[in-house]
Amino acid sequence: MSEPIRAEIVAIGTEMLLGDLIDTNSAYIAQQLKAVGVNMYFKTIVGDNLDRIALSIGQSHDRSQVVITSGGLGPTVDDMTREGVARVMGVELEFRQDLYDYIDKYFARRGFKMTENNRKQAFVPAGATVIENPRGTAPCFYCEDEKGLIIVAPGVPHEMRYIIGERAIPIIQEKFDLGExxxxxxxxxxxxxxxxxxxxxxxxxxxxxxxxxxxxxxxxxxxxxxxxxxxxxxxxxxxxxxxxxxxxxxxxxxxxxxGEVTLDRVVAGLLGEKGKTLAVVETNTGGAVLQRLTAWPERVDFLRRGIVAMDQGELAGLFGISDEEPGSEAFAEALALKVREESGVDMALVVLGPNPPLNIEPEKSRTAPAMGETYFKLSTNDKIFSHDGSFGGNEQFIQSRVPMFALDVLRRALIA
CATH class of the missing domain: 3.30.70.2860 (Alpha-Beta Plaits)
Structure with a gap:
């Protein structure tokens, strides 16, 4: 096999460095490169500074045969990708009348008049090959020398996806014998x-x-x-x-x-497939288990009852459990049995764990730690399935993890 082609991505925009915007474009670009056998070794995020843009693109161009940039092609003064690429290639920017006319017509078709600053978008590095962008006003382009390709794509996601998927990947395939x-x-x-x-x-x-x-x-x-x-x-x-x-x-x-299948999708499918009915009682999850299960259409067939409680003592009164201490494993098991019996369902899932103190200030409740054991009890017609664990942390931490363990108890029972 020939040596794999190396590629790098340079994402341009100060907003990504500041954390105000998440760089999702690079993930899409990397997926498209992977699909055609191109290796990705580096990704760079650089702010809107011409010297640093040129430095980042230049370093990538020295290391890899393909460099793809995203962002910095707008009409404002902080859009400097064109200038950065021109500096790396050692050429000047040149005005292209055909690009100017295209941008003018793009605005006219939508009932707008092009402003003077959009003229900037009609400049590209001398010798660059233009890639038409029917999805927006930013003409894209690529430059080529003995080192390889620099492909310049827009930062607007729907424009970028078109340019990369429909234009850039075919260009790379044409220029290089990928073979893998x-x-x-x-x-x-x-x-x-x-x-x-x-x-x-x-x-x-x-x-x-x-x-x-x-x-x-x-x-x-x-x-x-x-x-x-x-x-x-x-x-x-x-x-x-x-x-x-x-x-x-x-x-x-x-x-x-x-792949991308979620655990709640799997559990909802199993419940529907096996024709099982379900009741759920949860405490420290804040209703997250029910929320995930009710996202799927099968819920109308399997879900019969759902209870979210902050106080386990109230659950003891509601279901008439007086011989077990609320908060104990024995109480969780007794509750699962009672819930299944009174709800008339095939399966009753109980998730019992500590909540923040009841007298805590509301604005502090999300960050207050809730320490202690969480008990998972699933009552079926002939068996109790169990799991327990310590999930010390704040509500956000607990509500992101405990539902996964609860759903897994349910999944394992359904496939047992």
Whole structure:
């Protein structure tokens, strides 16, 4: 195989450096490059400063055969990508009447008059090849020399997606003999922490080069990413299949889905598929379990009752449980049995954990720590499924993680 083509992204805009805007464009560009077998080694975010823009693009151009920039093509004084690319290429900007006429007509078609500052958008580095942008007023372009390509795309997401997907990727494919593709598969897991997953599949991680394997943690779940490079999509998928099977053999039922499928989507589908009805009682999650399940249309068939309570003592009174102490594991189990019996459902899920103190100031409730055990109890016709854990932290921390464990208890019972 020939040596893979290297690419870099330079995202331009001070708002991204300040955290006022999240750079989602680069993720899309990287996905498109990966799909055609182009390696991504670096991504740079640089503010609206001509010297730093030129420096960043120049460094990328020295390292990689393909550089893609996004942003900085507007008509204002802080849009300096054109000037930065021209400096890197060692040329001046040149005015293009055809681009000026295109921008003028673009405004006229929409009933607007072009302002003088839009004239700036009709300048490109001398020798650049223009890429038409039917989605906006910022003409794009690419420059080419013995080092490779610099492709300049707009920062507006819907314009960028068109330019990259429909124009830039075909240009790269035409200029370089790619010959390979890169495919990725993400196995979604829950019920295991990142360090535990890493420990279990550590040997695969060390032994696998192509395909490679990586681990990425999210609140309450861990993704296992398998990536293969091959001469065809079919071959890459075959290579991934082999490693996929090894990972599943090790992690077992912890793997709940592939790709972008969420845990609540899986659980809602299983409940609908198996025709089971459900009641849910939750405390420290603030209704997050119910919120996730009710997002799916199957809820009209499976969800029969939902209760969100701040005070476990009120639950004891509501369900007539007097012989167990609220907050205890025994109380959680007794409550699950009572809820299933009184609600007439197939399954009753109870999530009991500590809330912030009842007398706390409202503005402090979201950040106040709630320490202690959280108990997960699922009552079915013939069994109690259990899990418990300490989820010390503020409400935001708890409500992002505890629902995942609760849904996983439900999932494992449904597939048992």
């Amino acid at each position: 593709v890169i495919r990725t598969r993400v196995l979604k897991t829950c019920g295991l922490g990142e360090s535990r997953v890493d420990q279990m599949i550590g040997d695969l991680f060390r032994e696998s080069v192509n395909p490679s394997i990586g681990v990425l943690a999210h609140p309450g779940q861990v993704d296992v990413r398998i990536t293969a490079r091959a001469e065809s999509v079919e071959k890459a998928e075959e290579m991934i299949d082999v490693l996929d099977a090894k990972v599943r053999d090790i992690l077992g039922v912890a793997v709940y889905a592939v």
